[in-house]
Amino acid sequence: MRLKLLLILPLIAALSSCGSPKAANGDYVFEIYSTNDVHGKVFDISYTDSAPLRYSLASAATILTEARERAGEERIILIDNGDHLQGDNSVFYYNYIDTSSKHIFSEIVKYMKYDAVTVGNHDIEAGHDVYDRLFRKESVPYLAANAINLKKGRPYFEPYKIIERDGVKIAIIGMTNPNIKKWLSQDLWLGMDFEEIVPSLETWVKRVREIENPHLVIAALHVGLGETDKYEMENPARYVAANVPGIDVVFAAHDHKTTSEYIYNGKDSVLLIEGGGRVSSLSKVTASITIQDGKVVSSQFKGQTIPIEGVTPDSGYVAYFAPYFKAVRDFTVQKVGRLNNSLSTRDAFFGPSAYIDMIHSLQLKASGAQISFAAPLSFDVTIEPKDLNYQDLLNLYPFENQLFVIELSGKEIQKYLEFSYGRWINTMNSKSDDFLMLNHGGKGERGKFKNHFFNFDSAAGILYEVDVRKPEGSKVNIISMADGSKFDKEHNYSVALSSYRANGGGDHLEIGCGIEKADLDKRVLNRFSDIREILYNQIKADGSINAIVLNHWKFIPSEMISGAIERDKKELF
Numbered sequence: 037m038r039l040k041l042l043l044i045l046p047l048i049a050a051l052s053s054c055g056s057p058k059a060a061n062g063d064y065v066f067e068i069y070s071t072n073d074v075h076g077k078v079f080d081i082s083y084t085d086s087a088p089l090r091y092s093l094a095s096a097a098t099i100l101t102e103a104r105e106r107a108g109e110e111r112i113i114l115i116d117n118g119d120h121l122q123g124d125n126s127v128f129y130y131n132y133i134d135t136s137s138k139h140i141f142s143e144i145v146k147y148m149k150y151d152a153v154t155v156g157n158h159d160i161e162a163g164h165d166v167y168d169r170l171f172r173k174e175s176v177p178y179l180a181a182n183a184i185n186l187k188k189g190r191p192y193f194e195p196y197k198i199i200e201r202d203g204v205k206i207a208i209i210g211m212t213n214p215n216i217k218k219w220l221s222q223d224l225w226l227g228m229d230f231e232e233i234v235p236s237l238e239t240w241v242k243r244v245r246e247i248e249n250p251h252l253v254i255a256a257l258h259v260g261l262g263e264t265d266k267y268e269m270e271n272p273a274r275y276v277a278a279n280v281p282g283i284d285v286v287f288a289a290h291d292h293k294t295t296s297e298y299i300y301n302g303k304d305s306v307l308l309i310e311g312g313g314r315v316s317s318l319s320k321v322t323a324s325i326t327i328q329d330g331k332v333v334s335s336q337f338k339g340q341t342i343p344i345e346g347v348t349p350d351s352g353y354v355a356y357f358a359p360y361f362k363a364v365r366d367f368t369v370q371k372v373g374r375l376n377n378s379l380s381t382r383d384a385f386f387g388p389s390a391y392i393d394m395i396h397s398l399q400l401k402a403s404g405a406q407i408s409f410a411a412p413l414s415f416d417v418t419i420e421p422k423d424l425n426y427q428d429l430l431n432l433y434p435f436e437n438q439l440f441v442i443e444l445s446g447k448e449i450q451k452y453l454e455f456s457y458g459r460w461i462n463t464m465n466s467k468s469d470d471f472l473m474l475n476h477g478g479k480g481e482r483g484k485f486k487n488h489f490f491n492f493d494s495a496a497g498i499l500y501e502v503d504v505r506k507p508e509g510s511k512v513n514i515i516s517m518a519d520g521s522k523f524d525k526e527h528n529y530s531v532a533l534s535s536y537r538a539n540g541g542g543d544h545l546e547i548g549c550g551i552e553k554a555d556l557d558k559r560v561l562n563r564f565s566d567i568r569e570i571l572y573n574q575i576k577a578d579g580s581i582n583a584i585v586l587n588h589w590k591f592i593p594s595e596m597i598s599g600a601i602e603r604d605k606k607e608l609f
Contacts, residue, residue, distance in 0.1 A: 059203030059251065059327045066201065067107055068254065068321040071096060072117035072289035073313035075158070076124025078144060079361050080349040083125065083368040083427055091315040094349035094357075097148055099318055099342060101350055110201045114149060115208060117289040118156025118258035121166060123314070125430055129364045131166045139166075140360050142174035147356055152197045154210040155180040156258040156289065161436055163224050179210025179256065182236040184229045192228050195240055198248055204327070207250035209240050211257045213290060215270045218540040218553070221438055221563070233259060233272050234280060241282040251332050252323060255283045260291030261310065264299055274299055277306040285309070285321050285337055296339030307337040317341040372424045373575035376582045379419045379432070382609060384412040385460075385472065385489065386601050387591055391432070394583040395567070396496030402570050403441045403562065405532035406517070407449065407497035409544075411456075413490050416609060424575065429568055437534035439564035442556075446525035448549040450514060453500070455548025456493040458508040459486075464596055471504065471600035474607065483607035491542040493533075498523055500589045504597055518588055530561055 071093070080094035081087060104112050120141055121127050130139045145153060155178050159167055170176040171193060181195035196209040214230040241253060260271030264278040273288035277299035285307045288295075292313030298305040311319035320342055326334040383389035396408040417431045444452065462470045474483040500514040514523050537544060538560060545551045551559065564570065575581050591597055 057200070057203040058330055059205075061328050063324070063326050064202070064204055065107075066111050066113060066204070066206070066252075066323045066325075067103055068113045068115065068206075068285070068323060069100060069103070070115040070117050070256070070287045070309070070311065070319040070321075071315060072119070072258075072287070072311055072319070073156070073292050074116065074120040075122060075314050076120065076127040077314045078124070078126045078140060078357065079364075080354060081361075083361075083365040084425070091344045092349065093144060093148070093315055094353050095344045095347035096315055096318050097350035097353040098347050099344075100148060101352070109149075112149075113151050113199060113201075113206065115254075115256050115287060116145075116150055116153045117256050117287050118154040118212065119158040119289065119313075120153075120156065121162040121170075122158035122436060123434060125368045125427060126360070126364050127162075128430070128436075129367050131162050133367060134363065135165075135169075137363075139170055139174055140357070140364075142170055142176050143357070143360070145176050147353065150177065151199055152177050152179050152208045152210060152256065154178075154256045154258050154289070155183060155193055155212040157213045157216050157219060160212070160216050160225050161220055164226065179208065180212040181209055181240045182211045182214060182231040182233065183225075184231060186227055186229055196244055198250065204252075204325070205248065205250040206252045206254065207244045207248055208254045208256055209237065209244060211237060211255070211259070213258050213270060219536055221440075221535045221539060222557070232269060233257060233276060234267065237276060237280050237283075241280060245282050251325060251327065252284050252335075253282055254285045254287065255280075256287045258289045261288055261293055261295060261308075273308060273310070277301065277308045284335065285323070285339075287319060294341050296341055307339050309339040309341065311341050315344050317343055368427045369425050372426060372429065372572060373578065374580035375419060375421055375424050375428075376580055377421055377584075379417075379583055381412050381414045381417045381432075382605070384494075385492065385608075386605070388494070388585050388587050388589060390583040390585050392494060393496060393586040393588075394581070395433070395571075396494075396586060396588075397584075398571055398574060399439055399532035399567070400497060402564060402574075403439055403530075403532040405441045405497070405530040407444075407495055407529050407531045409452070409493045409495055409531060409533040409537065411490050411493045411537075411542075415489060424581075426572070429572055429575075433568040433571060435534075435536070435568075437536050437567050439532060439567050439570060440535050440538035440560060441530050441532050441562040441564075442538050442559040443528050443561055444531050444549065444559070446514075446523060446527050446529065448551070449495070449498070449529060449531070450512060450525060451549045452493070452544050453495060453502075453512045453514075454509050455544050456491065457502050457511050460492045461502070461504055461511075461591070463507055463511075464504040464600065467596055467599055469600065470604065471597050472604045472608075474604065476607065482609075483604075488542075491544070493537070493542075493544060494589060496586055496588045498588065501592050502589065503592050505593070518586075534567060535563075 178193040180193040183192045185192040199206045262268040262271035264274045288310040294312040311317035320340045322338045324336045395410040399408040473486040
C-alpha cells in the first residue's frame, strides 16, 4: 500500500504544479472559514410551521457573502469538516427518496463555493450509493486521506487539495474518523479501511510538504478535541496539534464543541479551532503571511468562532434553495399514522418509558429476537397524541441505524447491562445523593450528563431490577424472561439492537461484555433495514401506534430514589 502511494504521489505533484504562478514577495492575508457537523441544517425555517430557526447554512451564507465582498474572492477559503449527510430530512430526502435530482448538498457546495469537504463518519453512514454519487458524479471535493481503497491501495477519496491564490499554495489534508469500523456496519464502507489519524497524517504532511512545497498546511480532521497529552482514536485533535509537526492550523469537528485555542508543539504554537455543531457557529481563521523568495518568512494565525444566531439569512441563498425546501417540506409533512398517546424522551432517563419501550417492541416484533437493547437517541422531545409526520419520526429516531440481531450468553447480557447502568446512574448511599451521573451546572446553568445519553441502554424481553445502592458492576438483578420462564446465564439468547451497538459503538460489547472486536461480526445472526424505516412501515401498516410502557425493569428502592429523581429532572430540564 505504501509503495503504491510512493509511486502515485510524484505524478499527482507533477500534474498539480504545472503552470503554477510563483507568489510575489510581500504580505498576504487569507480568511479560512469552516463549517462542521452541519447535519442537514440547510434551511432557515421549519418544515411544519415555517418558524424561523436559530441556526442554518442560510445565515452562514450571509457571513461568507459579506466576507467575499469585503476581502475579495481570492482571499476567502471555505471548508466543510464533515457530517453533513445525516440529521435532517433535507439530506434524508435527497439521500434516499429523490435520487434522480441533483443532491442538495452538492448544490450547496457549488452555491457556497466550498473549496474542500472532509468526509465525516455520518457521511459514510449514508452508504456507498450516496457518497459515491456525490464524489464521483456530482464532483463534491471530498477529502479523506486515511480512508483506504483496499483494491487500489490508495485513498478512496482525495487525500488532500492544493488551493492556489495569487501564487500562494495552501494545502488542505482531510481525514475522517477511524472509529467508523467500530460504529458502522461493514456494508456501508465495503472495500475500505480506515487508518489511525496520527501515523497517517504524519505520512501525508511529510509527503505534501516535500512534493507540493505549500506555503500553508491545514489539517481538516473529522475528529473531536480530546487532550494534548493523551491519544484517543476518536478525539485526537489536540494531540495532533501538539505532536504532529508541519501543520499550521487544525480544524476539528465531530464532538460538536466550540473552541479556538493555541497548542504548543514543542517548537511553536498551532491554532486549533472548532465551531460547535449544526451551524451554531462558523469557524474563521485569519492567516497572515509574509513571503520572500517563494518562502514563508513570517506567519500569524488568529482564530474566531462566529455565532450564527441572530444573523439574517442570505436572501439569495433562500431564493435559490426554495424549490428544494418545498420538495423536502412536502415529504416531511405527509401523514404517516396516528399516535394515540403522548411520548416524552425525558422519561427514558428515569426508568421504563413509553418512548424506549416503543423501540423495544418494534425491534422484538420485527426481528423475532428474545431480548432487545435500546437507548434514548433524543434528549428532550415530547409528542402529544396527533397525526404523525416524517419529521416526528426523525425527532424520535434521528440516526440511520440498522436493526441487527446478535447472539449473547446470559452472562454477557448481565455484563452488558452492568456496563450501561454503570455509566448512567450513581451508587447512592442516602436519599440526598445524586441519582444520575451528572456534571452540575453553575448558577443559572443546566446540568449535563457525564456520559453520552445515547449509550444508556435498557432491555426488554427480560424482567430485572437495578439497585442504586449496589456498586458498579453489581447493580443489575435479572429475575426471569418476560414470560416468567427462567433466565439462564449459561444459555445463549438472540438479542435485537442497533447496528451502531452491534459494531462496537459505546463499548458495551467490547469493554462491557469482553468480546474481541474481531469476533463481533461472528455474533451477528441477522440484519434488517433501517430502524426508522421499520417504524415508518409499521405505523403505515397499522394506521396508528399505541406506545405502551412494558415495565420489564425498574430502579430500586423507590423510597430512596424518588426525591433524587425530581432533583435531577429540575437540573436537567
